[in-house]
Amino acid sequence: MIKLKPRPELPKTLASNRVRDFAEGLKRRVDDGTVLQSEDFESAYWRKNDVKKALFTMHSGKCCYCERKRDEKRETDVEHYRPKACVSDNPKHPGYWWLAYKWDNYLHSCKKCNQEHKINQFPLMDESQRAYTPDAGIAGERPFLINPENENPEDFIGFEWSRAYGVFVKAVGFDPEGRGERTIKITGINEGTILEERASLVKELEEIVDTMKCALRAEKPNLIKRTAAKIKETSRSEKQYAGFRRAFYRGNGLGDYVAND
Numbered sequence: 001m002i003k004l005k006p007r008p009e010l011p012k013t014l015a016s017n018r019v020r021d022f023a024e025g026l027k028r029r030v031d032d033g034t035v036l037q038s039e040d041f042e043s044a045y046w047r048k049n050d051v052k053k054a055l056f057t058m059h060s061g062k063c064c065y066c067e068r069k070r071d072e073k074r075e076t077d078v079e080h081y082r083p084k085a086c087v088s089d090n091p092k093h094p095g096y097w098w099l100a101y102k103w104d105n106y107l108h109s110c111k112k113c114n115q116e117h118k119i120n121q122f123p124l125m126d127e128s129q130r131a132y133t134p135d136a137g138i139a140g141e142r143p144f145l146i147n148p149e150n151e152n153p154e155d156f157i158g159f160e161w162s163r164a165y166g167v168f169v170k171a172v173g174f175d176p177e178g179r180g181e182r183t184i185k186i187t188g189i190n191e192g193t194i195l196e197e198r199a200s201l202v203k204e205l206e207e208i209v210d211t212m213k214c215a216l217r218a219e220k221p222n223l224i225k226r227t228a229a230k231i232k233e234t235s236r237s238e239k240q241y242a243g244f245r246r247a248f249y250r251g252n253g254l255g256d257y258v259a260n261d
């Protein structure tokens with residue numbers, strides 16, 4: 001995970017009267033005592049092209065959790081950071097239904113992270129601070145799940161790599177509150193083939209690191225300049241697994257050359 005680009009302005013669909021009326025209709029139903037279910041929400045609005053396109057740009061075309069690049073139409077979801085219809089960590093909670101059409105509750109994730117792992121998880125550090133209604137406000141909530149829009153995941157999650165038993169690259173949380181570790185579990189970014197997919201980058205990154213170390217030792221300014229450009233290019237935000245790439249360079253003492261876009 002890496003920090004996302006600034007959120008684009010509100011897409012037209014979400015600013016439309018249609019969506020506003022629909023959201024008000026949901027509120028009336030809740031006020032009348034209805035407990036909303038997933039099927040009560042109209043997903044066509046958040047699936048509209050302008051909404052998905054804006055998120056795609058903000059996320060450099062990648063899943064906000066696992067950083068895989070996926071086909072925009074077939075393999076990605078508009079993910080509700082705060083789940084809309086229920087919260088699996090708290091069966092009494094009705095879900096954050098009032099945020100179902102709020103632009104700043106949307107992230108772009110792959111179907112695997114959203115539908116197989118995160119689903120309706122949204123654990124809080126202090127459950128007593130959870131907002132049950134729109135009026136309660138969410139400002140007092142301290143979620144475990146890192147929000148890559150306004151927090152830098154690289155402050156919470158690093159990577160370990162090893163060649164001892166075949167190459168693998170594992171995400172590891174390192175913050176004292178355990179948010180990194182918990183985020184890794186919630187999003188499943190250490191599950192399945194992703195460990196090997198990340199590891200497939202190691203050879204390429206090692207070669208760049210070796211070249212840079214030699215260039216620095218031998219004090220070859222041209223080679224240092226060329227390799228510095230390569231480190232920057234290969235760790236830019238739009239690259240798959242940019243979080244790991246940056247951690248690899250930093251772990252090899254080359255953090256000064258890493259892209260910070």
Ligand SMILES: [Zn+2]
Nearest residue numbers: 063066110113
């Ligand atoms: Zn993903």
